[in-house]
Amino acid sequence: MSSWLDYTxxxxxxxxxxxxxxxxxxLIFGVSRLINFAQGSIYLVGxxxxxxxxxxxxxxxxxxxxxxxVSAAMVGLxxxxxxxxxxxxxxxxxxxxxxxxxxxxxxQLVMLTFSPNPRALxxxxxxxxxxxxxxxxxxxxxxxxxxGITSALLLFVFLxxxxxxxxxxxxxxxxxxxMQMGVDVNRVNQAVFGIAAxxxxxxxxxxxxxxxxxDTAMSLQATLKGVVAEVVGGAGNVPGAVVGSLLLGLVESYxxxxxxxxxRNLFAFLLxxxxxxxxxxxxxxxxRQAPPEPLTGTFIAPSRPVxxxxxxxxxxxxxxxxxxxxxxxxxxxQTLINAWLLGMLALSLTLVAGTIGQVSLGHAAxxxxxxxxxxxxxxxxxxxxGLAIIGGGLMSAALGTxxxxxxFRLRGHYVSIATLAIGEIVSLVILNWESVTRGPIGISGIPxxxxxxxxxxxxxxIYWFSLAVMVVLAxxxxxxxxxxxGRSFRAIRDDDIAARAYGxxxxxxxxxAFIFGGFAAGVSGGIAAHLYSYINHExxxxxxxxxxxTVVILGGLGNVVGAILGSVALVGLPExxxxxxxxxxxxxxxxxxxxxxxRPQGLLGTI
Amino acid sequence: MxxxxxxxxxxxxxxxxMAGATFSRAGFADTSEPILLGVSGPLTGPNAQYGAQWKxxxxxxLDEIMAAGGINGRKLAYQFEDSQSDxxxxxxxxxxxVSDPRIVMELGDFSSPASMAASPIYxxxxxxxxxxxxxHPDFTKGGDFMWSTSxxxxxxxxxxxxxxxxxxxLKKLAVLHLNTDWGRTSRDYFVKAAKEYGAEIAITEGYIxxxxxxxxxxxxxxxxxPDGLILISYYSDGALIARQARQVGLKQxxxxxxxxxxxxxLELGGExxxxxxVGTRYFPEDPRPxxxxxxxxxxxKYNGQEPDAFNAYAYDAMNMAAAVVxxxxxxxxxxxxxxxxxxxxxxxxxxxxxxxVATRRVKGAMNAELVVRxxxxxxxDGKPT
Numbered sequence: 001m002s003s004w005l006d007y008t009x010x011x012x013x014x015x016x017x018x019x020x021x022x023x024x025x026x027l028i029f030g031v032s033r034l035i036n037f038a039q040g041s042i043y044l045v046g047x048x049x050x051x052x053x054x055x056x057x058x059x060x061x062x063x064x065x066x067x068x069x070v071s072a073a074m075v076g077l078x079x080x081x082x083x084x085x086x087x088x089x090x091x092x093x094x095x096x097x098x099x100x101x102x103x104x105x106x107x108q109l110v111m112l113t114f115s116p117n118p119r120a121l122x123x124x125x126x127x128x129x130x131x132x133x134x135x136x137x138x139x140x141x142x143x144x145x146x147x148g149i150t151s152a153l154l155l156f157v158f159l160x161x162x163x164x165x166x167x168x169x170x171x172x173x174x175x176x177x178x179m180q181m182g183v184d185v186n187r188v189n190q191a192v193f194g195i196a197a198x199x200x201x202x203x204x205x206x207x208x209x210x211x212x213x214x215d216t217a218m219s220l221q222a223t224l225k226g227v228v229a230e231v232v233g234g235a236g237n238v239p240g241a242v243v244g245s246l247l248l249g250l251v252e253s254y255x256x257x258x259x260x261x262x263x264r265n266l267f268a269f270l271l272x273x274x275x276x277x278x279x280x281x282x283x284x285x286x287x288r289q290a291p292p293e294p295l296t297g298t299f300i301a302p303s304r305p306v307x308x309x310x311x312x313x314x315x316x317x318x319x320x321x322x323x324x325x326x327x328x329x330x331x332x333x334q335t336l337i338n339a340w341l342l343g344m345l346a347l348s349l350t351l352v353a354g355t356i357g358q359v360s361l362g363h364a365a366x367x368x369x370x371x372x373x374x375x376x377x378x379x380x381x382x383x384x385x386g387l388a389i390i391g392g393g394l395m396s397a398a399l400g401t402x403x404x405x406x407x408f409r410l411r412g413h414y415v416s417i418a419t420l421a422i423g424e425i426v427s428l429v430i431l432n433w434e435s436v437t438r439g440p441i442g443i444s445g446i447p448x449x450x451x452x453x454x455x456x457x458x459x460x461x462i463y464w465f466s467l468a469v470m471v472v473l474a475x476x477x478x479x480x481x482x483x484x485x486g487r488s489f490r491a492i493r494d495d496d497i498a499a500r501a502y503g504x505x506x507x508x509x510x511x512x513a514f515i516f517g518g519f520a521a522g523v524s525g526g527i528a529a530h531l532y533s534y535i536n537h538e539x540x541x542x543x544x545x546x547x548x549x550t551v552v553i554l555g556g557l558g559n560v561v562g563a564i565l566g567s568v569a570l571v572g573l574p575e576x577x578x579x580x581x582x583x584x585x586x587x588x589x590x591x592x593x594x595x596x597x598x599r600p601q602g603l604l605g606t607i
Numbered sequence: 608m609x610x611x612x613x614x615x616x617x618x619x620x621x622x623x624x625m626a627g628a629t630f631s632r633a634g635f636a637d638t639s640e641p642i643l644l645g646v647s648g649p650l651t652g653p654n655a656q657y658g659a660q661w662k663x664x665x666x667x668x669l670d671e672i673m674a675a676g677g678i679n680g681r682k683l684a685y686q687f688e689d690s691q692s693d694x695x696x697x698x699x700x701x702x703x704x705v706s707d708p709r710i711v712m713e714l715g716d717f718s719s720p721a722s723m724a725a726s727p728i729y730x731x732x733x734x735x736x737x738x739x740x741x742x743h744p745d746f747t748k749g750g751d752f753m754w755s756t757s758x759x760x761x762x763x764x765x766x767x768x769x770x771x772x773x774x775x776x777l778k779k780l781a782v783l784h785l786n787t788d789w790g791r792t793s794r795d796y797f798v799k800a801a802k803e804y805g806a807e808i809a810i811t812e813g814y815i816x817x818x819x820x821x822x823x824x825x826x827x828x829x830x831x832x833p834d835g836l837i838l839i840s841y842y843s844d845g846a847l848i849a850r851q852a853r854q855v856g857l858k859q860x861x862x863x864x865x866x867x868x869x870x871x872x873l874e875l876g877g878e879x880x881x882x883x884x885v886g887t888r889y890f891p892e893d894p895r896p897x898x899x900x901x902x903x904x905x906x907x908k909y910n911g912q913e914p915d916a917f918n919a920y921a922y923d924a925m926n927m928a929a930a931v932v933x934x935x936x937x938x939x940x941x942x943x944x945x946x947x948x949x950x951x952x953x954x955x956x957x958x959x960x961x962x963x964v965a966t967r968r969v970k971g972a973m974n975a976e977l978v979v980r981x982x983x984x985x986x987x988d989g990k991p992t
Binding site: 003006007011013014017040054108111115116117118119122127131134136138148156211212213215216217218220221252253256257260261262264265266329330331334335338341360399431439441444445457459531532533535536538539543571574575578581582585586606 | 650651655657658685688689691693694698699701702720723724728742743744748783786790792813817818824829856875876877903969
């Protein structure tokens with residue numbers, strides 16, 4: 001079976017590529033306990049700086065590496081100084097959201113500067129290949145491996161034996177104590193961001209050379225794979241990140257070997273879930289290491305929520321309800337329909353992320369389950385659309401809760417990463433389970449929305465229908481939050497150990513929250529399916545999950561009114577900026593950053 | 608239904624008078640308010656490159672249409688709304704277009720989920736949705752307002768199969784395809800045709816669009832022992848697969864669908880795409896005047912840049928739109944009916960394009976058998992590689 005040798009070598013080679021990103025992520029996580037979603041964007045910036053150096057300035061390879069490392073480090077320093085440092089005393093999740101905003105801004109800047117067309121980034125190494133097994137290895141493969149492993153080793157030595165390294169570790173263990181001992185925490189953060197960004201930039205350049213192509217869409221994939229590799233290894237553990245990357249590469253390669261190419265990422269994300277279930281802190285977390293997030297609720301800001309008076313809510317509801325009677329364009333109504341659909345998803349997420357503290361980054365999966373269930377029920381079994389949508393909600397509640405339940409014992413960032421993986425798994429199952437989901441062809445001809453035999457096809461009726469559904473869900477959720485059950489949810493969020501000591505069954509309450517949340521999200525997906533009439537596995541993607549989380553944080557975690565306000569804002573803003581064409585996502589990113597900077601606890605605050 | 612009220616007429620002619628010096632005489636013939644087409648497509652997000660290519664093709668076609676006197680003397684223009692190829696945004700854009708009386712027809716969107724989510728809105732409002740990259744078999748089934756010049760894979764793939772099996776003599780094939788609605792449909796048509804020509808399909812592998820690493824896939828391909836690789840890919844992933852195939856030591860003949868036809872394929876693939884066979888809709892040496900005019904105009908307008916397949920689709924789509932509007936005028940329903948009436952519109956991709964009213968797609972297509980020689984696409988001379 002010589003092929004297995006080839007699969008192994010290929011797995012190690014691609015694992016090397018992942019390691020380049022994962023090491024930088026691990027370093028930042030080690031110090032700031034922050035998953036830096038902008039790391040992929042720095043990787044992108046590095047690749048394009050590398051392109052300028054190689055193609056325009058014709059620099060030799062060592063100089064190219066230095067140019068890329070230095071300029072990427074500068075970008076990292078700027079991000080740290082202006083994007084993240086102002087947030088250091090605010091809610092933990094604010095910097096996370098800020099890195100998402102920064103990645104929007106960086107990606108768009110690169111795209112506007114270099115155009116979205118892919119470019120060739122020629123390798124500056126001689127194109128000789130050595131025969132290994134049935135395949136070959138070239139100098140660039142070895143260089144990538146060398147850079148990955150050497151930087152991991154150097155970082156390890158730096159953290160363990162140098163004075164700045166000690167400061168880094170001290171700052172990561174207890175920021176306040178380190179500060180009291182005279183460690184300049186800001187300097188430490190700067191150093192770490194500079195190093196991580198330099199690494200990220202160089203990796204983007206090397207990977208670009210490896211594939212001989214760079215494009216502006218490469219950053220999200222890099223971040224995703226890097227995060228998976230890092231968490232498998234044990235978040236914040238630099239050598240662990242390298243081993244995690246290699247393992248990820250191997251699992252993908254063997255997955256392709258056994259099941260075929262279309263299953264590749266499925267195995268990557270399954271690996272992540274299995275590792276997290278068996279070893280919640282990753283493979284290389286030492287037993288002595290303090291749990292990364294002692295409380296489920298560390299994400300939550302101790303803020304005084306804005307109490308919106310009841311008359312104002314009633315007034316707002318009344319205004320929105322009569323809006324179609326006024327001469328507003330269907331475009332405005334359609335935008336609001338999108339906002340109501342996102343609002344249902346946000347209600348779901350604000351309950352699980354805000355009220356019970358399980359931050360989910362895979363919430364689009366619940367939409368997809370609801371949408372497919374509702375579409376298939378109405379198409380294959382002629383279930384009336386109204387009932388099919390409820391069926392979609394129930395299926396999302398049941399299946400979603402079952403799928404997410406392994407993550408209940410996880411804490412902090414690990415929950416979000418596990419849910420991210422579950423979201424990807426659902427999407428890949430939909431792609432591959434052709435007999436039911438029709439695979440990549442998707443489901444078309446889904447009947448339009450209807451209620452009691454009346455088709456809802458005019459924008460007005462769809463608007464009223466989705467508004468009504470959202471308001472009912474919001475009222476139920478509001479009632480839930482003010483009940484005894486709601487208090488139990490918040491108790492688990494604020495201090496799970498105390499809650500357990502008090503006799504609350506964590507898993508049961510978390511399940512309850514996901515059942516409620518899953519239903520709302522599933523209904524949203526179901527309505528969307530009948531509204532669009534065509535869905536496929538890409539309709540509800542990771543970006544949708546990130547958008548939902550952004551909405552929820554923006555509105556104020558756990559805040560029902562905030563979730564709806566956030567939905568209107570985040571659906572509306574890009575539409576308002578539509579006139580700015582290519583610049584609109586850039587503007588959107590900047591607005592997001594400003595909101596996080598000046599209102600980190602969300603517009604209406606946490607309840 | 609008239610779309611021009613008195614106010615816009617007055618306003619329009621005022622603008623025209625002020626800009627009069629730069630306008631040709633024809634600009635005054637009717638009104639100077641342009642006939643407006645709506646375009647829904649990606650300008651940002653992961654598919655942004657295709658939106659940028661569309662714009663190049665559209666702008667070139669519009670320049671030529673204006674130089675030829677516009678649409679019966681009126682200016683033709685488009686309003687490009689960025690959908691990011693996201694169904695949530697394309698439905699909002701659809702509502703925006705259908706409720707804007709100036710828009711006479713819509714072009715796009717790029718991906719199937721974004722296009723087909725918006726179809727019901729266009730259909731109910733009676734605005735033509737003219738999809739020119741929408742090869743999903745169900746796209747034109749959305750209603751009689753959905754029309755497409757998208758290359759029908761039912762036409763194209765048998766031609767590629769004939770090239771690979773009959774002309775190149777490949778008997779045992781490995782098919783690598785993008786695992787999207789387009790790639791999947793294409794693969795099915797290809798496999799069916801290749802089997803009819805007597806070839807054996809050793810293995811088919813579908814990969815997702817974000818995939819960058821194909822080494823392990825290629826080991827599977829190697830173990831299936833084919834004598835040819837068929838790529839149903841876009842140019843960027845096609846170039847990646849070709850490079851990695853050569854790197855892992857696969858020396859088989861590679862044959863690719865027309866979607867790789869792009870100067871970028873050569874740039875990104877480098878030496879690895881040498882001798883790759885491509886069945887394509889057009890190529891620069893095609894002596895037809897439409898093609899030569901397109902290529903010369905494109906290079907002139909965009910600093911010597913070579914056009915590619917997506918530029919050509921957009922260019923053809925805009926010319927087709929102009930032909931339709933010439934017949935249908937500015938009434939939305941009349942424009943729908945005009946699609947059935949246009950005959951033999953000169954086109955880069957189709958030679959002359961005429962719609963098949965039953966499928967609302969253009970039938971038939973030009974086909975050229977190309978091969979990459981010395982870093983350039985060239986007509987295949989019939990010599991084996």
